[in-house]
Amino acid sequence: MKITDKSIAYESAGTIEETRLEKIHNVVFEDSITASKMVAQEIAALIREKGKQGSKCVLGLATGSSPIRVYDELIRLHKEEGLSFRNVITFNLDEYYGLSRENPESYHYFMQEQLFDHIDVLPENIHIPDGTVAPDDIEDYCKSYELKIKSAGGLDFQLLGIGRTGHIGFNEPGSHVNSRTRLVTLDHITRVDASSSFMGIQNVPRKAITMGIGTVLVAKRIVLLGWGNHKAQILRDTIEGEISSEVPATYLQRHGNTTFILDTEAASELTRINTPWLVGTCHWTELLKRRAVIWLSKQLKKSILKLTDRDYNAHDMSDLLQIEGTAYDLNIKVFNTLQRSITGWPGGKHNADDTYRPERSQPQRKRVIIFSPHPDDDVISMGGTFDRLVEQGHEVHVVYQTSGNIAVSNNEALKFARIARQYSSDIKTMDMIISELTEEITGGTSSLPVRNLKGLIRREESLLATAFLGLPESNVHFLDLPFYETGQKKKNKLSSVDVQLMTEIIKKVAPHQIYAAGDLADPHGTHKVCLEALFAALEELKDHKSLKDCWVWLYRGAWHEWEIHEMDMAVPMSPDQVIKKRLAIFYHQSQKDGVMFQGDDPREFWVRAEDRNRATAQQFNKLGFADYAAIETFKRYRFR
Known part of the structure; x- marks a missing residue:
């Protein structure tokens, strides 16, 4: 493993503690934001260095969620610090076969939207595989793509992400080390991971054009980005495992100038960390x-x-x-x-010695905010604790941060639209909604009336679920944070308006407890943005009287659970409570069958929740504790 000056440059900001088990140089950062800025700085330095030499800088670029913050920083460097891209030639790794460059899910569209439209790169210097090439012309086209890279002088820098199958580009398991640009068939897992973008796996292309492993390996410098705990296992297999075509990313062990840039969650399975x-x-x-x-x-x-x-x-x-x-x-x-x-009193037990309890005994009746990113995360992730808090007399408020409208399928909304038409005085609008819902939409933006209908479906489901748990409607709040309301999978960036809505509800309730989603593995990224909104609000209000006596508890459960060593509070559930939580989840009928954004877990959300809560209880029992039916766990977040 060769470590270059470029690799060592990350050491001041990240953590480098490689062991004998690690075969690829890697640096671990606290968060992906800091890490992405460092990668962008390396790219910028290379562009400037090449510019001083009067030569072209040839970049291999990736798509997907991983490089977005790198591109954001490059745009900032261009606009605020004068970084020019006029000497840059780019080659993208891949493209879905069958998608035109105008398709919102194509990588042409992605790159223009995320980077090229905002910098001064020359259009003739941009190269992205063409997904519309005729089948008979594919072989010649791919050879031509390779020749263009060679004619440009080869890749000076290649940016990569990694898929859960270990693919780089679209080089799926089985790819040969000497493979070059070609048409490939996508692995089922890769298509599942992309299904949320295409509004269902049935709309995901089955083929793609990709640079080959051999194409990537001749790059002079390679940086691979890895974010989130859902990538942790494949990153461990890649960094510590043997080279194998079944994990194509392991071929990077043969490259002498590669660095993996990871956040703490993505690195969590590495032996030196785990x-x-x-x-x-x-x-x-x-x-x-x-x-x-x-x-x-x-x-x-x-x-x-x-x-x-x-x-x-x-x-x-x-x-x-x-x-x-x-x-x-x-x-x-x-x-x-x-x-x-372990406590049956998540809001604290009144008149009890709380020296060794996870929560304070005072005040007896606490004001509680449960922040829920989507209109069902509250009951899915902490339905049992929610029930306990209400039953034990606390003033509970549920705050739904987004409408969740995009997660309602057209078929589900169509049922309600047809019923509403029978009673509506605005037949013209209802007919327009019904017409739109019957069309096949794979990437466009839904109209406002359709989004409103889908949002109303989720809102009413939430009100039924919270009422079932004994919460008055006056204690249920819908923020509809603007960052989410785009009508498509791609969301806006978090804004001051989003944070202001969060601060206002916190000041209004003045909570003693806040519960919020700390599960960042949702395939949509909404949980992460909602948590960032909370952290920004807490930072703004940390000295405000509304947070004078407030503790913050983070829950997981929809996709992952806290490891037992991580959690600070465990709330047991009785068999009856498990059933009650299940029934509360059932009120979210639009999310029960055929979930739009399933992630990599095929089970329905209520099954996931029960299985995870039961598994947590079983883990406690095996460690020597009482045998509970189920347990929900929480980690305390100290914001001051």
């Missing part, structure tokens, strides 16, 4: 101690209190015992920490 005691000396924080003890318990299938000195010594944790004393001392310490996190 189980660092297996590869070297550790700095034993309390969180890492807890993680190690739980890991050892799972490895040996022993409850925590049954672990012995010999168990720790045999698994490279003897230095931990030097710090903590005996296994007995360490086991009791970790066991007690986890035991104290």
